[in-house]
Amino acid sequence: MNPLQHLLQQQTRRQFLAATGRVGIGGAALATLLNETGLASGNRDASLAVNNGPGYGPGNPGPGHFPAKAKRVIYLCQSGAPSQIDSFDYKPSLEKLNGQELPDSVRQGQRLTGMTSGQKSFPAAKTIEPFRQHGKSGQWISDLLPHHHKIADDICIINSMYTEAINHDPAITFFQTGHQQPGRPSIGAWASYGLGSESDNLPAYVVLLDKNTDPQAQPTYSRLWGSAFLPSNHQGVKLRSEGNPVLYLNDPTGAPLSDRRKMLDGLAELNALHKQQVGDPEIDTRVAAYEMAFRMQTSVPSLTDISDESEATLALYGPDAQRPGTHAANCLLARRLAERGVRFIQIYHRGWDHHSGLPGRHRGLAKEVDQGSAALIQDLKQRGMLEDTLVIWGGEFGRTVYRQGGNASNFGRDHHPRCFSIWMAGGGIKPGMRYGETDDWCYNITADPMHVHDLNATLLHLLGIDHERLTYRFQGRDYRLTDVHGNVVQPILA
Structure with a gap:
C-alpha cells in the first residue's frame, strides 16, 4: 500500500x-x-476482475466470464527442468547424430549460459532410454517414465513450449507469476482472486513441497506462491510434510474450541470497529485468516489422515504414498484436497538440474515422480474427477541436445529455453494427443510454438476466465497474469 x-x-x-x-x-x-487517477487507490474498484474484487469467501465461489471446463488445477512443477529429449520428445534422428557437432546453422548464435559458453565443442547426445509407443493414441514416451505409459491416452504432450528466461530463478518465476522479476502475484493467487474458494474449511490455494536430498536442487521461495499486491488472503498456504501440516494450527494451551470461538468472535468485533475508523481492507483479510485457521483446526487433521484410503488406492500410488513428503504421498494428498474443494493445488519437486551425471541422476528423479504422477491421473479418472480437474506436469525450461562436459555415457545437459516438453490432462484438454514439433536436433520449434503466456492464458480459459479481463489496479496500472501477451491455444481444447 x-x-x-x-x-x-x-x-x-x-x-x-x-x-x-x-x-x-x-x-x-x-x-x-x-x-x-488511481494514485490514491491500490485497487480502485477492480471492475475488470471476474468477481469485481476479492469479495467471494470460503464456500462462495464467484462466477467466471463463461462456463468453465475445469473447476480446479493440480500443477506438478518439476523444478530444475527435466530433459525433453529423454522424456517426451522422441528423436530417432539422434541415434545417427549422436556425437556429431551441433551445426552453427541450428544453434543460430543462441545465448548460452556461463556454464557452456566457454565450450569449444558441442557434441550431440542421444536419449538415455529407448522410446516406445503406448496406448491407442500411440504416444511416444521414454522408458525413463514407465508408469506414464499407462496414461498415454489421457495426456496431451506439448513439445513446443518455449520461454525467454535461461536461468532458473527468472524462469520459474516467469512460469509461476507471468513475469521474470519478483513482485507479481502467483498463478494460484490469480485463480483464487478471480474465482474464490469452493471449500468452507480449506484455503483456495494450497502448496506442497516434495522432500528432496539432491544437494544441487534449486531452492523454492514463498514468493512463487505469494499474492504480491493482491489481497493477502489469496496467497498459497504451504502444508508441511513433517510435524503439524500447518504451524501453530494446534492451540498449545489445550483450550477447548468453544473458548477459541468466543475469543475470535470478540476479536472480530474489535476489528470491525477498527475497520470503521481506518477503512483498511486488509483488516477483513486478517479476520478471514483467523476464521480459516479456526476451521482448519478440524479439517486439516482429517485431510492428512489417509487411513480411510483403500488398499487398491494405496497400491496405485505405490509404497511411497505412505511416506509423508514424497511425491506419491503429495499426489494422493492433492487428490484429497481436490475432493474437498481446493481451487489450486501446487506440488513442487526439485532436483532436475543435471549439468553432470544426467543419465544416472535423471533416472533417480524420474523414479521419484513417475508412479505418483501417473497414479494421480488414474485415480482422478476412476473417481470421475479428471474431466473437471486440470493437471499440468513440467519444468521451467528444457535441456540442450549437446553434452555439457563428461563423455558419451556420463554427461550433463545445459539449460534450453528454446523448446521443451510439458503435459496437460483433464479439465477440457484433448487426451491422447501431441502438440507442437521440433527439429531433428530437438533444438528449435518447427510447428505450433506455445509460450508461457499462452499456457497461462489457456489455463485461465479452462477455469472460465478471460485472461485479458482478470485484472487488478495497482500503482495506477491494471495488472494481469499474462501482462499484455498470451493467446488461448485452441487446438488442444476438447
Whole structure:
C-alpha cells in the first residue's frame, strides 16, 4: 500500500471533511483528482476482475466470464527442468547424430549460459532410454517414465513450449507469476482472486513441497506462491510434510474450541470497529485468516489422515504414498484436497538440474515422480474427477541436445529455453494427443510454438476466465497474469 493511500485510510469521513474544511476547496479537489487517477487507490474498484474484487469467501465461489471446463488445477512443477529429449520428445534422428557437432546453422548464435559458453565443442547426445509407443493414441514416451505409459491416452504432450528466461530463478518465476522479476502475484493467487474458494474449511490455494536430498536442487521461495499486491488472503498456504501440516494450527494451551470461538468472535468485533475508523481492507483479510485457521483446526487433521484410503488406492500410488513428503504421498494428498474443494493445488519437486551425471541422476528423479504422477491421473479418472480437474506436469525450461562436459555415457545437459516438453490432462484438454514439433536436433520449434503466456492464458480459459479481463489496479496500472501477451491455444481444447 502506498503512503498516500494509507494516510487517506486512517481518516474517517468526518475527519476527512473536517480536514478539507481547514485546507479549503483546493485540498478536496486534489484528493478527488488523486483518487480518479488511481494514485490514491491500490485497487480502485477492480471492475475488470471476474468477481469485481476479492469479495467471494470460503464456500462462495464467484462466477467466471463463461462456463468453465475445469473447476480446479493440480500443477506438478518439476523444478530444475527435466530433459525433453529423454522424456517426451522422441528423436530417432539422434541415434545417427549422436556425437556429431551441433551445426552453427541450428544453434543460430543462441545465448548460452556461463556454464557452456566457454565450450569449444558441442557434441550431440542421444536419449538415455529407448522410446516406445503406448496406448491407442500411440504416444511416444521414454522408458525413463514407465508408469506414464499407462496414461498415454489421457495426456496431451506439448513439445513446443518455449520461454525467454535461461536461468532458473527468472524462469520459474516467469512460469509461476507471468513475469521474470519478483513482485507479481502467483498463478494460484490469480485463480483464487478471480474465482474464490469452493471449500468452507480449506484455503483456495494450497502448496506442497516434495522432500528432496539432491544437494544441487534449486531452492523454492514463498514468493512463487505469494499474492504480491493482491489481497493477502489469496496467497498459497504451504502444508508441511513433517510435524503439524500447518504451524501453530494446534492451540498449545489445550483450550477447548468453544473458548477459541468466543475469543475470535470478540476479536472480530474489535476489528470491525477498527475497520470503521481506518477503512483498511486488509483488516477483513486478517479476520478471514483467523476464521480459516479456526476451521482448519478440524479439517486439516482429517485431510492428512489417509487411513480411510483403500488398499487398491494405496497400491496405485505405490509404497511411497505412505511416506509423508514424497511425491506419491503429495499426489494422493492433492487428490484429497481436490475432493474437498481446493481451487489450486501446487506440488513442487526439485532436483532436475543435471549439468553432470544426467543419465544416472535423471533416472533417480524420474523414479521419484513417475508412479505418483501417473497414479494421480488414474485415480482422478476412476473417481470421475479428471474431466473437471486440470493437471499440468513440467519444468521451467528444457535441456540442450549437446553434452555439457563428461563423455558419451556420463554427461550433463545445459539449460534450453528454446523448446521443451510439458503435459496437460483433464479439465477440457484433448487426451491422447501431441502438440507442437521440433527439429531433428530437438533444438528449435518447427510447428505450433506455445509460450508461457499462452499456457497461462489457456489455463485461465479452462477455469472460465478471460485472461485479458482478470485484472487488478495497482500503482495506477491494471495488472494481469499474462501482462499484455498470451493467446488461448485452441487446438488442444476438447
